[in-house]
Amino acid sequence: MTQTANAQWQRPGPRSAELFERAARVTPGGVNSPVRAFSGVGGTPAFIDHASGAYIYDVDGNEYVDYVGSFGPMILGHAHPAVVEAVQQQASKGLSFGAPTGLETELAELVCSMVDSIESVRMVNSGTEAAMTALRLARGHTGRKKVIKFAGNYHGHVDALLVNAGSGALTLGIPGSPGVPEAVVQDTLVATYNDLDSVAEAFKAHGDDVACVMVEPVAGNMNCVPPEDGFLQGLRDLCDEYGALLVFDEVMTGFRVHPGCAQAHFGVTPDVTALGKIVGGGMPVGAVGGPSKVMETLAPTGPVYQAGTLSGHPLGMAAGIATLSRLKDGSVHEAIAPKLDSLLQGLQQCADKHGVPFLTQRVGAMFGMFFTDASRVSRFDDVAACDTDKFAVFFHTMLDHGVYLAPSAFEAGFISQAHDDTAIQRTLEAADAAFAAVAQA
Incomplete structure (x- = not known):
């Protein structure tokens, strides 16, 4: 995405931008793991201050429903x-x-x-x-x-x-x-x-x-x-x-x-x-x-x-x-399964409503989102053929509406037991706006 396009995104705010600028002076790319730099989607990364349950909060005070979960560990939710x-x-x-x-x-x-x-x-x-x-x-x-x-x-x-x-x-x-x-x-x-x-x-x-x-x-x-x-x-x-x-x-x-x-x-x-x-x-x-x-x-x-x-x-x-x-007893996984079903079904319905080619896949408490008209993604070449530009628009619109996804079209998503009906409904409301933005892009 171009810098001009990046300028439209509302989040994160000035405090994150300031910290990113400072970090870039003393850390390669301003981050300690490359995907965090938002290079796959454009824009400035959110710097996180704290987290609780299904939510993370950046240094500008923005609240996000989080589907990164520290890239997987937080299956119980943040700060359990x-x-x-x-x-x-x-x-x-x-x-x-x-x-x-x-x-x-x-x-x-x-x-x-x-x-x-x-x-x-x-x-x-x-x-x-x-x-x-x-x-x-x-x-x-x-x-x-x-x-x-x-x-x-x-x-x-x-x-x-x-x-x-x-x-x-x-x-x-x-x-x-x-x-x-x-x-x-x-x-x-x-x-x-x-x-x-x-x-x-x-x-x-x-x-x-x-x-x-x-x-x-x-x-x-x-x-x-x-x-x-x-x-x-x-x-x-x-x-x-x-x-x-x-x-x-x-x-x-x-x-x-x-x-x-x-x-x-x-x-x-x-x-x-x-x-x-x-x-x-x-x-x-x-x-x-x-x-x-x-x-x-x-x-x-x-x-x-x-x-x-x-x-x-x-x-x-x-x-x-x-x-x-x-x-150990499996109750956490049993509780998560219907939540993820609801999330993915809702995302697909939003995509279909706006005519955006879209596919979800899941195993257990991890899932994937693909901007493709394929019925299944099973190999690396299938993934590489997906539309990363559409994902970038989707990602930033979701961020603007308070939903935090991994800043790359090549990363899986993660849900936790802390994601309740309120968090999922907020996500789907954001998704409706995000798929509309993708359709218009």
């Missing part, structure tokens, strides 16, 4: 009293010790009790670190080098996994960012998500040296793209045939699409699972889990080295325990 209390109580005892605590074991026990494939857990500090550890673990456990990943699947900014994917069925990895040497990604093979033939082709060419297939069971970094029927089970079968490990990157889907993660929702069991976001209840926590025979390959019981000064950080463990203990 039990989570806040758990963190406050632990903070009063000390922030970090560099030594074991019982909290680490308690959270690990919760994870193992909720996820059938996990018998042992290593806590880390982020989803990126979890993916990096899972890859090293798979290579160390199998003694193989190559990894198969998918176009449109994001596993953090790990060098070997930050790879541009071509449109072909199989593309040998090329660096997806300056600073990533070609040698680092020469063993990364990129297949097409929801295309088992592309994976079979990779195994046929390199099967004896493939350590693992790493996949987002629901692609959440090219918006929300569910697996087609049989795709995940097909990956399981190919890994079994060639002796490779199946790694599910459930940093986003873990505990969000089902209390037992996406693997329970779809009934497919991975060998290794990477977790993040919800497992830390909003604190910077990641985890890697799997059967003991695989996990014991990690130091100190095995030869694969991994360590972290702040791994198992007490505040993160406390937040994670408070969150997962409330998700």
Whole structure:
């Protein structure tokens, strides 16, 4: 969008603009994670002051119904009293010790009790670190080098996994960012998500040296793209045939699409699972889990080295325990389902009313919105063909009407148990204006 077009948007206000200008002087692009800069939609990012339940509030005093939820962790809603209390109580005892605590074991026990494939857990500090550890673990456990990943699947900014994917069925990895040497990604093979033939082709060419297939069971970094029927089970079968490990990157889907993660929702069991976001209840926590025979390959019981000064950080463990203990019985997910149904049905009705080609997709408590006339979006090329200009108009109009969406057409949306009928109705009223603006653009 042009700067002239950007000038029409009413929100955020002058205080956010001032903070963004200040931040740009001392931080690359004024942000600490690129999507926050609004470069995908134009305009100035809102700087957030505080949040509660389904709402966030920026420094100019604007209130927004929030569907970002810190990009996934806030399934209970912002500043949930039990989570806040758990963190406050632990903070009063000390922030970090560099030594074991019982909290680490308690959270690990919760994870193992909720996820059938996990018998042992290593806590880390982020989803990126979890993916990096899972890859090293798979290579160390199998003694193989190559990894198969998918176009449109994001596993953090790990060098070997930050790879541009071509449109072909199989593309040998090329660096997806300056600073990533070609040698680092020469063993990364990129297949097409929801295309088992592309994976079979990779195994046929390199099967004896493939350590693992790493996949987002629901692609959440090219918006929300569910697996087609049989795709995940097909990956399981190919890994079994060639002796490779199946790694599910459930940093986003873990505990969000089902209390037992996406693997329970779809009934497919991975060998290794990477977790993040919800497992830390909003604190910077990641985890890697799997059967003991695989996990014991990690130091100190095995030869694969991994360590972290702040791994198992007490505040993160406390937040994670408070969150997962409330998700375990499934009641939160059951309560969210009809809310998301109402939201997505209402959005589609608004789009149809204004004649705007539009599609929604969802799994559990995550969803996607696509400006397309397609009946389904299942691959990276489908996502790339969607109209990002229409999304930018939609995004800013929603923002102007008090609804906060991820500032990119390629990010999934997240709903929480705190989104009540009032929040959803406000969202749909904003959507009516937003689709009208898209139709007129």
